[in-house]
Amino acid sequence: MRRVSVFGATGSVGESTLDLIARRDDCRVVALTGGRNVVRLAELARAHRAELAVTAHDDCLGDLRAALAGSGVAVAAGAQALVEAAARPADWVMSAIVGAAGLAPGFAALAQGGVLALANKESLVCAGALLKAEAARHGATILPVDSEHSAVFQALTGEDIAAVETLTLTASGGGLRDWPLDRLARATPADAGQHPNWDMGQRITIDSASMFNKAMEVIEAREFFGIAPERIEVLIHPQSLVHALVGFSDGAVMAHLGAPDMRHAIGYALNWPARAPLPVARLDLVQAGRLDFHAPDPARYPALGLAWDVMAAGGCAGAVFNAAKEAALDAFIAGRIGFADMARLVERTLEVTAQETDITRDPASLAEVLETDTDARRRATALADGLARSGAA
Ligand code: NDP
DSSP states (O other), X not given: OEEEEXXXXXXXXXXXXXXXXXXXXXXXXXXXXXXXXXXXHHHHHHHTTOSEEEESOGGXXXXXXXXXXXXXXXEEESHHHHHHHHTSOOSEXXXXXXXXXXXXXXXXXXXXXXXXXXXXXXXHHHHHHHHHHHHHHHTOEEEEXXXXXXXXXXXXXXXXXXXXXXXXXXXXXXXXXXXXXXXXXXXXXXXHTOOSSOOXXXXXXXXXXXXXXXHHHHHHHHHHHOOOGGGEEEEEOTTOOEEEEEEETTSOEEEEEOOSOHXXXXXXXXXXXXXXXXXXXXXXXXXXXXXXXXXXXXTTOHHHHHHHHHHHHOTTHHHHHHHHHHXXXXXXXXXXXXXXXXHHHHHHHHHHHHXXXXXXSOOSSHHHHHHHHHHHHHHHHHHHHHHHHTTOO
C-alpha cells in the first residue's frame, strides 16, 4: 500500500486529489489537513479513514475534535502540527495549501525521501533553491502539479534540457479578459473571481484575472526546469486546451493538450512514472474547432512583467513578490484597494524593499524566507493602508 497525505485537502486541488485516491485500492491515507473548513475536513477524514486530520487554526481544534469523535481519526491543530503531520512517514504527499503557509509542511515532507506533488507554487517562487537542495539531500522527488508545469514536464520526458530554446506557458486571460481596459479599475472580487475555463479556489482565480498567477508560474518554471528567463514566454490561449509548448533547437515544438481538469496533472503525478487511465474528459479537437493564441497586453496585465524583474533580481525577490501579492490580494478581497492597485502595490513593495535591504541575497534557510515574507507583507500592508486612506480603491 502507498501511504499518501494531502495538505490542503479541503481545497480545490485537495478535493480533486482525494477524488482520484478514492478510485484506487492501493492507497492508505495518512494525514489530511485543512484550514477553517473543519466540517469538510472531518467528512474527508472519515471517508478516507485517515490516521490524522489537522486544522491549521488552533481555534478550530474543538470543532474538529467534535466532528471526528468516535471515528478513530487523530486530530491536531496549528502550524507546528502541520509540520509534524508532514513528518509522518508517507510515500506520496500532495502539497496543496494555498499561500506561503504551504512552505514549511512541504519542506518537512521532503525529509521522507518520497514524492512531493507540488501544487503550492509559492514554495518554488519563495524558496526554489532551498527546496531543491532539501529534495536532493533526502533523495526526494518533486513533481509539478500546476497544469502548465506538468505539461512541460511531460513534454520534456526523454529530452535534453540543453536543447530547449523556448518554453511557452499558456494563460486563459482570466475572468476580465474581455473587459474594456478603463473598466478594470472598478472590477470587484466577485467579477475577478469568475474563471472562463478552470474551476479553482477564489484566490488563484483572482490571480488568474490579474495574471499574478501566470507571473508566479513563470518564476516557478524558471526554478523547476532551470530555463533562462528570456527563453520563457506567455501566450493567451482562451480555450485552455494547450497547456504549454516546448520549443527545441531543431525547430520542433512539443505541445501538451488536454481538457482543463486538474485531475490530469494530479493523476499524472500520482501515477508517475507510469500512465494510467484517468476520469478526465477526452479532447475533441473537432468540437473545439479552433485554438487561438495571442500575446498578453502589458497594459491589461502589468503584474505579468514583474516576474522578469523578480527573476533578474533573484535571491529573496520571489519571497517579497509573493508576500506582497498575497497582501495586495487580501486588501482587494477586503474591498480596501482596487483591482488595478494590486500590481502597483506589489511593484512598489519590491522597490521599497530593494532600497532598504539586499533583495538579491540568497536566503540561507527557510526561517530567513519566512522572515522576508513577514517583512514584505508588513510593507505591502502599510502601502495598502495608504492607498485605502487616499481613497484610491
Ligand atoms: P483553495 O483555496 O481551494 O484551497 C486551499 C487549501 O489550503 C484549503 O484546504 C484551505 O483550507 C487550506 N488553507 C488555507 N489557508 C491555510 C493556512 N493558513 N494554513 C494551512 N492551510 C490553509 O486553493 P487551491 O486548491 O485552488 O490551490 C492550492 C494551491 O495549489 C495554491 O498554491 C494554488 O496556487 C495551487 N494551484 C491550484 C490550482 C487549481 O486548479 N486550483 C492549479 C495549480 C496550482 P480551508 O478551505 O479549510 O480553510
